[in-house]
Amino acid sequence: MTGGYYSIEQVFHVKAGDFASAGEASSQIKKILKQLGIDSTLVRRVSIAAYEAEMNLVIHSVGGELKLKVTPQSIVVTAEDKGPGIPDIDLAMQEGYSTAPEIARELGFGAGMGLPNIKRCADRLNIQSKVGEGTLLEIYFDIKAR
Amino acid sequence: MKVSQIIEALSLKVLAGESFLDREVCSGYCCDLLSRVMARGEKGMVWITVQTHMNIVAVATLIEMACIIIPEGIEVERKVLDKAEEEGVIILSSDLTAFELAGKLYQMGIVPVKVR
Ligand SMILES: Nc1ncnc2c1ncn2[C@@H]1O[C@H](COP(=O)(O)OP(=O)(O)O)[C@@H](O)[C@H]1O
Ligand SMILES: [Mg+2]
Numbered sequence: 001m002t003g004g005y006y007s008i009e010q011v012f013h014v015k016a017g018d019f020a021s022a023g024e025a026s027s028q029i030k031k032i033l034k035q036l037g038i039d040s041t042l043v044r045r046v047s048i049a050a051y052e053a054e055m056n057l058v059i060h061s062v063g064g065e066l067k068l069k070v071t072p073q074s075i076v077v078t079a080e081d082k083g084p085g086i087p088d089i090d091l092a093m094q095e096g097y098s099t100a101p102e103i104a105r106e107l108g109f110g111a112g113m114g115l116p117n118i119k120r121c122a123d124r125l126n127i128q129s130k131v132g133e134g135t136l137l138e139i140y141f142d143i144k145a146r
Numbered sequence: 147m148k149v150s151q152i153i154e155a156l157s158l159k160v161l162a163g164e165s166f167l168d169r170e171v172c173s174g175y176c177c178d179l180l181s182r183v184m185a186r187g188e189k190g191m192v193w194i195t196v197q198t199h200m201n202i203v204a205v206a207t208l209i210e211m212a213c214i215i216i217p218e219g220i221e222v223e224r225k226v227l228d229k230a231e232e233e234g235v236i237i238l239s240s241d242l243t244a245f246e247l248a249g250k251l252y253q254m255g256i257v258p259v260k261v262r
Contacts, residue, residue, distance in 0.1 A: 019199065019200070019201065020200050021200075022200075022201055022204070023200075023201050023203075023204025023205070023208075024204070026204065026208060027204055027207055027208065027233070030207070030208060044189070044208075044209075044210070047208045048184050048187075048208060048209075051184060051204065051205075051208050052181065052184065055180075055181075107180075107197065107199055107201065108178050108179050108180045108195075108197045108201075109179075109180055109181070110179075111179040111180070111181035111182050112181070113179075113181035113182060113184075113185055114181050116185075117181060117184055117185050120185075
């Protein structure tokens, strides 16, 4: 695909506890961005952030949606779930902090680096969460004019 | 250095990705915590891990790794190998430990990933 970018929006449903297909939504996101001709360094940053957000939906939430929105100026990845919510966002953002269950840790998850990884990759990050209601993660990436 | 040269030098077994072995190896990392690998991961790196579940394929794809090496002769399930094949991920196997593999790769001149 040549001749610049166009606007697209795509939603992926992510199931709680489904480790077997975990990572598929972010792999799809990566493929889409590559096809759009987005700069490969930016594709990697978005992919890593999307992966961590997807894994958090699988490991920590009751399940939710991962959304990709691409416009000529920006890429936005949104992860939204309906619970259980994060009681202390500042604590959750600390590297090494994790409440991942044993079953996830055995598979190598739960390093407590997911949210810090997302923050490092993103140009801007917005987290809203309410215990008993859910979590909304909005991850913004700027597409720099060439 | 190409993946095929590493296979040759360390007598590795190819479990998946046979048709991509001329891929270039740039650096190496050894870790079993996936988020740590996502944080440190570099394009073209070789990753040594004892994890063998489906998610290693996603991690390798997203990072655009050169290959994965599974140490200690640990078996990898068919469905994981099929997925790796489908995604173009090279999975190699060795009877050596991760420590020995990393040591040999380091001696061959493979540099560590940059730790930020
Ligand atoms: N979608 C979510 N719903 C509820 N809790 C979450 C969610 N995402 C993250 N958390 C909380 O934030 C903590 C830190 O997340 P993260 O940095 O990704 O590390 P890890 O996933 O390895 O635990 C998690 O252990 C969990 O307590
Ligand atoms: Mg996480």
